[in-house]
Amino acid sequence: MNIAIPILTFSKAGGHRVLAKLASIWCKNGHNVEIILCYESESYFPLDGKIKITHLRGKSVFDNLGKIIEYIHNNYYKYDVIIANQNRTSFYLFLGCIRHMNFSKCYYYIQAYEPEFYSFGFTKGLDNFFKVYAAISYYLPLKRVVNSNVYLNYKNLQAKRVVYPGIDLELYYPKQLTFFSKRIKIGTIGRNESWKGTADVCRAMEILKSEGIEFDFYIAFVDFDTIPHYFVKPDGDSKLSNFYRDMDIVVAACKGQYGAIHYPVIETMAVGTSIVCTDYYPSSEENAYKVDGSSPRQIAEAIKHIIYNKEEAINKRVQALRDVQQFGWPVIAQKFLDYLKEDEI
Numbered sequence: 149m150n151i152a153i154p155i156l157t158f159s160k161a162g163g164h165r166v167l168a169k170l171a172s173i174w175c176k177n178g179h180n181v182e183i184i185l186c187y188e189s190e191s192y193f194p195l196d197g198k199i200k201i202t203h204l205r206g207k208s209v210f211d212n213l214g215k216i217i218e219y220i221h222n223n224y225y226k227y228d229v230i231i232a233n234q235n236r237t238s239f240y241l242f243l244g245c246i247r248h249m250n251f252s253k254c255y256y257y258i259q260a261y262e263p264e265f266y267s268f269g270f271t272k273g274l275d276n277f278f279k280v281y282a283a284i285s286y287y288l289p290l291k292r293v294v295n296s297n298v299y300l301n302y303k304n305l306q307a308k309r310v311v312y313p314g315i316d317l318e319l320y321y322p323k324q325l326t327f328f329s330k331r332i333k334i335g336t337i338g339r340n341e342s343w344k345g346t347a348d349v350c351r352a353m354e355i356l357k358s359e360g361i362e363f364d365f366y367i368a369f370v371d372f373d374t375i376p377h378y379f380v381k382p383d384g385d386s387k388l389s390n391f392y393r394d395m396d397i398v399v400a401a402c403k404g405q406y407g408a409i410h411y412p413v414i415e416t417m418a419v420g421t422s423i424v425c426t427d428y429y430p431s432s433e434e435n436a437y438k439v440d441g442s443s444p445r446q447i448a449e450a451i452k453h454i455i456y457n458k459e460e461a462i463n464k465r466v467q468a469l470r471d472v473q474q475f476g477w478p479v480i481a482q483k484f485l486d487y488l489k490e491d492e493i
Contacts, residue, residue, distance in 0.1 A: 149179045149488065152223070152230045154216055154237050154244075157187040162411050163233055163259045166295070166313045168193035173481040175199050182227075184219060186212040213240065220244025229488045232290065233257045235282040242288045255488065256290040259313070261302050261405055293487060296429060298407035309487050313409055314480035315418055317473070320389045322420035325465045328396050328458055332363040334451060335395035337412050338370035338379075345401030345426070345441045350374035352399070352447035361452065366395065393419040397454055400425040401441035414475055417468035422461045424450045435468035 151174060153167055168191055171181045175196040182200040195201075204219060206212030216237075220230065221244045230245070230253055232238040238256045245254055262282040266275040283304055286292070292307040294300060300307050336349045350372050353365050357375050365377040368391055382391040392398060392412075398421050400412040410428035417423055417435065425431050426441040437450040454461045 149174075149228045149485075150226060151179055151181045151488070152184060152220070152227045153181070154184040154220065154230070154232060154240055155186070156234065156236060157185060158189040158191045158193075160192045162313065164191075165193045166259065167233060167257075168195055169314060169316075169477055170481050170484060171199055172196035173477060174485065177481075177485075179485075184216060186216050216240045217244045221247055224248050227253060229253050229255060231255045231257055233259060235262050235278075235285040238285040238288055238290060239281075241290065251289045251291075254290045256285070256288065256292050257295070257311070257484075258286075258292060258299060258305065258307065259295045260408065261299060261305055263303075264404060293484070296408040298405065298429070302405075311484040311487065312475055312480055313411065314477040315411075315414055315472075315475050316385060317418060317476045319385050320392070320415055320418035322418065322469055323393045325420045325469070326462050328461075332397065332455055333366060333395045334363050334397045334399065335366040335368065335391065336399045336401075338367040338372055340370055343403045345403055346370070346372055348401050348441060348444050349399045349447060351444035352451070353377070355444055355448040356451060359448075361455070363451075366391070389415065389419060392416050392421055395421050397422045397424060397451055399423075399447055399451070400428070401439070401447060402426055402428070403441045414472050417472040418475075420465050420469060422454050422465060423468065424454070430471045430474075432471075435464050435471050437464070 153171060158164055172195055175181045175198045182202060184202045186204060188203045188205055204212060204215040206215045217240055220241060224245060230241055232241040241254055245251055263279045266279045286305045293309045293311050294307045295311060295313050297310055299305055336346060338346050353375050365375060366380060367377055368380050368382055371379045382388045392415050398416040400410055402410055403426060406427040407429055413423055413425050413428045413431055424437045424439055424447060427438060431438055439446040439450050
């Protein structure tokens with residue numbers, strides 16, 4: 149099968165991580181994969197060496213737009229499948245195929261409800277435009293595949309197929325599930341966006357410190373001004389998996405689009421560390437400590453509960469490890485490939 153994936157540029161975003169892994173697995177399984185780039189860049193995530201990378205190198209934003217549309221149009225019959233994964237590239241795919249009047253090979257892999265992302269000032273005054281732009285993309289005649297059950301019927305987004313994001317279960321392997329450090333280690337992923345919840349986690353740590361709870365606090369990637377803590381940059385899956393494994397408790401307090409999949413949650417579950425999190429799949433009362441991400445007090449109370457009830461925490465770790473097996477990359481990649489081979493979604 150010949151598969152094309154048009155993207156704007158490579159980045160450290162989780163969506164590109166998923167595409168890189170899917171493309172690499174498909175390539176290793178004998179399929180031809182081409183990644184088409186609007187802007188020249190290098191992949192942060194490992195790619196199989198057989199993947200073809202096409203840099204279009206336009207002179208401006210509009211030149212790039214024209215080049216990728218024309219490239220898709222000219223090479224339309226070369227591909228069996230073309231996959232867009234972001235609202236802008238979905239329009240590029242649509243416009244590149246419209247003159248052929250055939251969208252049977254056009255897929256749109258949706259990894260979040262993107263209109264809600266334009267509520268945080270990312271686009272410097274153009275938020276309302278891009279909200280509408282992203283929302284309209286879900287009406288394009290592309291075969292929609294979403295990465296979580298919550299998006300099958302979410303506002304104006306409708307889909308019929310789900311392919312979860314995956315994790316490398318050989319790399320994110322579990323530690324001894326009964327282990328806790330003598331001095332509890334609590335970790336979180338630092339992100340500047342308010343909806344990522346890092347500031348709320350920091351406030352929870354301040355509550356714990358004020359109550360005399362002894363612990364070490366670790367923030368990864370983006371530092372925050374809070375209580376004394378360790379700041380680390382575990383770049384790459386190997387270091388990141390070690391970071392999660394070294395913690396006794398990880399807190400993931402992201403807000404919004406609840407029921408979707410949040411990488412820190414499934415990665416923490418996979419390595420056997422206790423997870424305190426908001427309502428993201430597959431967290432439940434049996435495998436996690438679920439909290440209101442806007443409540444530092446709830447986060448602090450959940451952490452204290454773990455510290456004083458370790459036997460319960462161990463049981464939840466065991467269940468979490470069972471529940472996370474569904475995210476293994478070979479299963480995920482094959483499921484997506486099976487969908488691509490079907491005539492209609």
